[in-house]
Amino acid sequence: MSVRPEIEEGTRLEPRFDAAGTLPCITVDAETGEVLMFAYMNQEALDRTIQTGRATYYSRSRKKLWVKGEESGFVQHVRELRIDCDQDCVLIKVSVEGGASCHVGYRSCFFRRLKPGSSGELEFTESKKVFDPEKVYRRSS
Amino acid sequence: MSVRPEIEEGTRLEPRFDAAGTLPCITVDAETGEVLMFAYMNQEALDRTIQTGRATYYSRSRKKLWVKGEESGFVQHVRELRIDCDQDCVLIKVSVEGGASCHVGYRSCFFRRLKPGSSGELEFTESKKVFDPEKVYRRSS
Numbered sequence: 666m667s668v669r670p671e672i673e674e675g676t677r678l679e680p681r682f683d684a685a686g687t688l689p690c691i692t693v694d695a696e697t698g699e700v701l702m703f704a705y706m707n708q709e710a711l712d713r714t715i716q717t718g719r720a721t722y723y724s725r726s727r728k729k730l731w732v733k734g735e736e737s738g739f740v741q742h743v744r745e746l747r748i749d750c751d752q753d754c755v756l757i758k759v760s761v762e763g764g765a766s767c768h769v770g771y772r773s774c775f776f777r778r779l780k781p782g783s784s785g786e787l788e789f790t791e792s793k794k795v796f797d798p799e800k801v802y803r804r805s806s
Numbered sequence: 807m808s809v810r811p812e813i814e815e816g817t818r819l820e821p822r823f824d825a826a827g828t829l830p831c832i833t834v835d836a837e838t839g840e841v842l843m844f845a846y847m848n849q850e851a852l853d854r855t856i857q858t859g860r861a862t863y864y865s866r867s868r869k870k871l872w873v874k875g876e877e878s879g880f881v882q883h884v885r886e887l888r889i890d891c892d893q894d895c896v897l898i899k900v901s902v903e904g905g906a907s908c909h910v911g912y913r914s915c916f917f918r919r920l921k922p923g924s925s926g927e928l929e930f931t932e933s934k935k936v937f938d939p940e941k942v943y944r945r946s947s
Contacts, residue, residue, distance in 0.1 A: 673910050676918070678926045691832050691841055698839040700832055703895040715925050748928065749915040750908050754844040756916045767891050769814050774890040775897045779819060784856050787817045787889065 681753045695744040695758040701766035702774045737801050739763045770794030822894045836885040836899040842907035843915040878942050880904045911935030
């Protein structure tokens with residue numbers, strides 16, 4: 666185990682971005698603790714998230730900042746920001762306007778689990794979508 | 807929004823590994839829902855996790871499989887495995903032998919949060935370590 670006390674036990678936020686300049690971010694519901702989604706931040710997304718209090722991510726495929734809810738209205742208000750031991754992963758606790766965080770329409774992106782005893786079959790854990798993506802997202806996007 | 811119904815709404819586990827052959831994994835406590843740690847799996851780690859019921863990760867820096875708790879004794883027994891909408895992130899719910907998941911000695915790796923109103927100062931959310939890493943990990947490692 667490497668020992669880097671200033672990173673692992675210090676009280677300065679010193680995020681260690683990867684080679685692509687991004688940091689994984691886990692987003693959980695501030696009230697229930699449920700994991701809602703997983704995305705990435707770059708330095709600018711992290712700064713804006715802290716400054717504005719609105720979860721802002723960096724899309725690695727589209728190579729641009731992405732304010733969650735800008736299009737769908739499901740804005741995430743950040744109640745707490747945590748960093749892990751190695752300072753290479755962020756966790757934010759958010760309150761979600763409208764209650765949905767997944768673009769497919771569910772509350773959480775993790776709406777399927779492996780069936781007990783199966784190695785490849787999934788079952789749904791959310792039975793109902795919060796919204797219809799066809800109606801929420803512009804068709805051109 | 808891209809629409810890939812077989813990935814996003816299908817009932818087959820079809821994990822989409824990144825260019826390096828890895829998949830991010832969020833590990834939460836099966837009882838409390840607390841996020842414990844963040845790591846990566848490759849195909850073999852995922853297969854072994856499913857087959858053995860013990861959380862097995864892939865270390866991208868050491869380039870090898872890593873059975874959590876093999877050295878420390880803090881084994882993670884997998885109670886549930888979820889996959890996200892895009893099937894490019896896994897979430898496992900685990901019961902942890904000994905109750906610690908962070909190599910620094912804390913229950914969770916996310917033991918620090920940004921102080922309210924600060925942009926760079928952290929405060930600890932766990933006041934006491936579960937174990938002393940100096941005693942648990944071999945000094946040679």
